[in-house]
Amino acid sequence: MEIARALICSYVFSWIYILSSIPLTLSYRTTKVFNFAHPVFITYGAYVAIFLNEFLNKNTPLFIAALFSFTTGGLIGVLNYLLIIRPLHQRGASPNVHMIATMGAWFVYQYALYIICQVLMKLRGASFLSYPSVEYVDISYIQRAIGLNTPQYIVTSTTLGLVVILSLYVLLNKTMLGFAMRGIADNQILATLCGIPRDKLMALTWFLTGGITALSGILWVNFSGSTTPEIGLHVVVINFAAAFIGGLSSLLVTALASAALALTENIVFLFLSYHLGLQPTIRLAIVFGVVFTILVIRPPLGAGGGLPYRFRTRIGRKVAGP
Amino acid sequence: MIDVLSFAIHWLTYFTIYAILAITLVLEAGISGITNFGKVAFFGLGAYIGAVVNTYTLLALLGYDVNTYTPFTAQGVSVLSKIAASEPIIVIMIFFMSLAISFVITGLFGRLLIYPVIRVGAGFVGFTLLSVGEILRAIYMNTHFLGGTYGMFGIPQPFTWLRSPVLSALCYLAVTFSIFLSAYILVSRIHESPLGRVLRAIRDDDVAALFLGKDVPRIKSSVFFLTSGLSGVAGALYACYVGSVNPQMFVVLVTFNVWAMIIIGGSSSPMGAVLGAALLSLVDRLLQYATPVIGGVLFSADYLRPIFIGCIMIAILVKKPMGLLPEKPPKITAGFLRKALEEIGEVNEGGCDTCD
Amino acid sequence: MELITNTRFMLIIASTLLIGIVIGYTIGYYMGQTTVQTTQTTPIQRKYILGVSIALSGPISSICVQWEPVVRMAIDDLNNISRSMGLNLVFEPYILDDKGSPEEALKNAQTFYAAGIRIMIGPPLSSQLKAIKAFSDANKFIIIAPCSNSPTLAIPGDYIFRTQPSAIAESEALAVLAIRENIRSIISFHIDDEFCNVFSKYFKDSFEKRGGRIVHEIVYSPGQADYGTDVATLASFARSLTPDAILYCGYGTDGANILSHAAEEPALRATRWLVVESFYGASEVLVPKIIEFAQQVRMIGIRPAPLVNPLYDEFVNRLRNYGGTPTYCSENVYDAVMIAGLAVLRTGGSTDPDELREAIVQVAKTYYGPGGWGLLDENGDRVQAAFKLWTLSMVNGTPQYVDIGYISDSTIVMES
Known part of the structure; x- marks a missing residue:
């Protein structure tokens, strides 16, 4: 059994999923908005790296790609907040309304990207609708300098993943800004009464959400042999699964769930495929089966908790009384 | 000039099928508080049941070997097309039978599914049901009997034997419209009945409803039986209308299209769901006629269609967050109660701000 | 109150329909002008x-x-x-x-x-x-x-x-080629779509009729984020079953992903690859890593095309003036x-x-x-009996699809 490739895939995908799932949970727990435009951040993050690669004649440094992708994703997040989420919030719209409005935004961004790709295709004669992998020159240079022969995407994902997660940890746990964000997440009214500028912090949360998620896109283009405008959609399904397992509230459980799903998708499936002869066509069904089982057997009690029906009989007995 | 009749028949058939889904989603999500992100699972299951009954049963009844004449091979499809044109009575009988079977099986599937799903709490029901939809799709793709990735086609439309395509399509529209109307009346009656009040109570606070003695899981499962069954009927209607089923038809996006319909129309109002379904399906089709008018030099003009639809969705929701037809306050028929509530100002004239 | 709400609702419905009819009529009128009526100018x-x-x-x-x-x-x-x-x-x-x-x-x-x-x-x-x-x-x-x-x-x-042209004749031609190349055992690896399923099925029939054997079949789903694990599965079976070749059928996007992963797998670099025309022309495949892999595994592809057709070359050249490149x-x-x-x-x-x-x-x-x-058979499908063989190669330092031979009526001619 060729376990090495499956391990590599699990490892890189863990980082891609972590970088895109954590912001999803972060945005939900802070703003209570179920953002259906989340795949846009991943896709635009990836395409910023692709456009840079094309315009810099395939000499893109990782830090430049990260800077541009982070800024683009962040600006899209803030734009969504200002144009859609804040007006809806001010009008007292329900979470479902936010969800469908952001789905409308997804349509707009997705097809705007198709237009950009087609215009650039006509102007530059290159196909952007399915683009080969992008190598980062600065990482290549460092690898050559220190004689590191591992595939570039392992170095890129480790470096970028660790930097982002550590920065996020420091921001949320060691700074006043992070305390304020957590305060907003716990109780918006109380936080506002304590003098926390809710609107500014919401905008900042969306900027961070968009920016960090976009970084998963630049990891994607480095790893995958082909990137299409649909890429965000493929990744976001796992993001939602991980965020739900994390109860839409715990960043740590979301990160662990992301890694666990990456492992299930790769290692577990390789084992089942090789030893039991299962076809890869049922891979997604296995992942969804795992998610379904986790949610049903051990429902997370997070932001979306609700009535734990497993206690119903006990409650019923108590109510009925002797 | 657009052939208005042809346009209207096809749009209305499509609209009525989706309106059934939208109405049932209103009963689930808007009235009962079941966040169903797995709508496509029941729609797809109904479609596949409809396809199986209308092909395999028909072939078996007429004495064909179903192992040779499968509804995903050229021979099977040719035979089915001949049967559809020459055996009107049996085709119509099987068609109505397929609707009934779809209703029962899909309804039972929904009822069985709600028990494990209801454990996960309101916030997670949606994703759990979404997972079910994807698992079912994988099963279709890997089941040879259902055509696997080939899907099934040659599913007879019950009025193909009528020589005129317009007449045949009109008859089919009459069937879909009747079922849509029945579903609408049923859901509206439930909405205004004592059961509707219980459902709204469960939606607003299921713990309180439970403590008031309402058997929440049983009521939810009964509602889910009805809505899943009706979604299955919509699926069977869709399969016979299109003439084919394929795993690619039942993707997650279908669910969210229906969600968009009810949210735009008004998530707690059956009439709102109908309006949302009509609006979204009509705008999409009308915009297709605008594509050649716009033209396109640097990019394809048809890319602007979804952008426009997205903008319309955002604009409507920002302007009217409760949807075009928000939920009306419940009717209070008892005169003394109404008077008492009026005195304390509880009966308002507008929509319900906290209903979604 | 109810009357007012109903009136408002009726007004909304009526205005929606009215707007729809006006838009539809306007566009319809325009369309009518462009489709059937004689223009004035x-x-x-x-x-x-x-x-x-x-x-x-x-x-x-x-x-x-x-x-x-x-x-x-x-x-x-x-x-x-x-x-x-x-x-x-x-x-x-x-x-x-x-x-x-x-x-x-x-x-x-x-x-x-x-x-x-x-x-x-x-x-x-x-x-x-x-x-x-x-x-x-x-x-x-x-x-x-x-x-x-x-x-x-x-x-x-x-x-x-x-x-x-039909996938049946093409799969048969590739089976003939495989046997002539002394390939007797194959792992079939393909996307789960109608074209590749059909191709694989008919290839299997034809190949096994000629004495070959499909030792294993791996089918992967379309539209996935990545196919690395599917490649790992393929490599595992390639190592344990040691087939003479791998038959691959996929498209540009998944193909580029799979081939770039396969290029890093020693077990897959040691086996020959036969591929189908479904990713012929895809630009994302034309990267040095995949070209080097194609050379290493002596990749041969097939595509339906007449033996000599200057019209195709002319088509490719003219298409550039319209800003296009030929794809599948x-x-x-x-x-x-x-x-x-x-x-x-x-x-x-x-x-x-x-x-x-x-x-x-x-x-x-x-x-x-x-x-x-363009000849069509009784089913309305194009009849084509000739196929070109191609591979991926560097030509003047540029990665390209290169024709290397053809098959016609079981006659195989390799150009180099």
């Missing part, structure tokens, strides 16, 4: 619109977006022919995005039909074609599909024509538009479906284009 010209349904977005859009310039080029060529013949017909394309979805393809067909269009080019996928078949049969709506070649749709007497089925798209247009010219611009159907069959008999001879 050039009274002798009649516009004839051909419907085109292609996946401009969605999973196969990278292939289909390149078909749009092909359609425009073919329409220009048709108009030149019409002008040179002194006819008053001017062709125009009406291109709609079907997203690769069966439901969208059906909606497009219905839109075209309601707009008075009687011939549609597309859709790209067999699953989409199946969703339109019932509508096409009922309304005698003519469809020329440029990229569907599933035998399940080889049905005589309908209004569907296909310019992509591009030449068949051109042929589909040309056959449709020439049939319309032959009938003098008729919209009668039976007349047009007969004209298409007759035109196809004498038509020769970049995809070769």
Whole structure:
């Protein structure tokens, strides 16, 4: 059994999923908005790296790609907040309304990207609708300098993943800004009464959400042999699964769930495929089966908790009384 | 000039099928508080049941070997097309039978599914049901009997034997419209009945409803039986209308299209769901006629269609967050109660701000 | 109160319908002007619109977006022919995005039909074609599909024509080639779609009839984020079963992903690869890493094409002027538009479906284009018995698809 490739895939995908799932949970727990435009951040993050690669004649440094992708994703997040989420919030719209409005935004961004790709295709004669992998020159240079022969995407994902997660940890746990964000997440009214500028912090949360998620896109283009405008959609399904397992509230459980799903998708499936002869066509069904089982057997009690029906009989007995 | 009749028949058939889904989603999500992100699972299951009954049963009844004449091979499809044109009575009988079977099986599937799903709490029901939809799709793709990735086609439309395509399509529209109307009346009656009040109570606070003695899981499962069954009927209607089923038809996006319909129309109002379904399906089709008018030099003009639809969705929701037809306050028929509530100002004239 | 709410509701409904009717009528009036009426400025010209349904977005859009310039080029060529013949017909394309979805393809067909269009080019996928078949049969709506070649749709007497040759003959030719190359055991690795399933099934039949053996089959789902684990599964079986070759069938996007992963797997670098034409032309595959891999594994691909066809080279060169590059089925798209247009010219611009159907069959008999001879069989499917062999190679430092031979009537000729 060729376990090495499956391990590599699990490892890189863990980082891609972590970088895109954590912001999803972060945005939900802070703003209570179920953002259906989340795949846009991943896709635009990836395409910023692709456009840079094309315009810099395939000499893109990782830090430049990260800077541009982070800024683009962040600006899209803030734009969504200002144009859609804040007006809806001010009008007292329900979470479902936010969800469908952001789905409308997804349509707009997705097809705007198709237009950009087609215009650039006509102007530059290159196909952007399915683009080969992008190598980062600065990482290549460092690898050559220190004689590191591992595939570039392992170095890129480790470096970028660790930097982002550590920065996020420091921001949320060691700074006043992070305390304020957590305060907003716990109780918006109380936080506002304590003098926390809710609107500014919401905008900042969306900027961070968009920016960090976009970084998963630049990891994607480095790893995958082909990137299409649909890429965000493929990744976001796992993001939602991980965020739900994390109860839409715990960043740590979301990160662990992301890694666990990456492992299930790769290692577990390789084992089942090789030893039991299962076809890869049922891979997604296995992942969804795992998610379904986790949610049903051990429902997370997070932001979306609700009535734990497993206690119903006990409650019923108590109510009925002797 | 657009052939208005042809346009209207096809749009209305499509609209009525989706309106059934939208109405049932209103009963689930808007009235009962079941966040169903797995709508496509029941729609797809109904479609596949409809396809199986209308092909395999028909072939078996007429004495064909179903192992040779499968509804995903050229021979099977040719035979089915001949049967559809020459055996009107049996085709119509099987068609109505397929609707009934779809209703029962899909309804039972929904009822069985709600028990494990209801454990996960309101916030997670949606994703759990979404997972079910994807698992079912994988099963279709890997089941040879259902055509696997080939899907099934040659599913007879019950009025193909009528020589005129317009007449045949009109008859089919009459069937879909009747079922849509029945579903609408049923859901509206439930909405205004004592059961509707219980459902709204469960939606607003299921713990309180439970403590008031309402058997929440049983009521939810009964509602889910009805809505899943009706979604299955919509699926069977869709399969016979299109003439084919394929795993690619039942993707997650279908669910969210229906969600968009009810949210735009008004998530707690059956009439709102109908309006949302009509609006979204009509705008999409009308915009297709605008594509050649716009033209396109640097990019394809048809890319602007979804952008426009997205903008319309955002604009409507920002302007009217409760949807075009928000939920009306419940009717209070008892005169003394109404008077008492009026005195304390509880009966308002507008929509319900906290209903979604 | 209820009366007021109902009145408001009725007003909303009425105004929605009114707006819909006004928009529909305006657009319909415009469409009417462009489709059937004689324009005032050039009274002798009649516009004839051909419907085109292609996946401009969605999973196969990278292939289909390149078909749009092909359609425009073919329409220009048709108009030149019409002008040179002194006819008053001017062709125009009406291109709609079907997203690769069966439901969208059906909606497009219905839109075209309601707009008075009687011939549609597309859709790209067999699953989409199946969703339109019932509508096409009922309304005698003519469809020329440029990229569907599933035998399940080889049905005589309908209004569907296909310019992509059947997958059966192609799979048989590749089986002949495999046996001649001394390949006796193969792992079949392909995407779970109609074309590749059919190709794999018929290849297996043909290969095993000639003494070969398919030792294992691995089928992966389309539209996944990544295929690294599927490649790991393939490599595991390649190591344990030690086949002589791997038969791969996939498209540009998944193909580039899979080949780039395979290039890093020693077990897969040690086995020969036979590939199918479905990713021929995809630019994302043309990267040095994959080219080096293709050379290492002596990759051979097959594609239906006449042995010698200068028209194809001319087509490729001319397409550059329209900003396009040829991808999978591009030449068949051109042929589909040309056959449709020439049939319309032959009938003098008729919209009668039976007349047009007969004209298409007759035109196809004498038509020769970049995809070769247009001859259609009794099912309305293109007949093609010759196949080119190709590989990936560096030519003057540039990665390219290179023809290396051909197969015709079981005769294999390798050029180098």
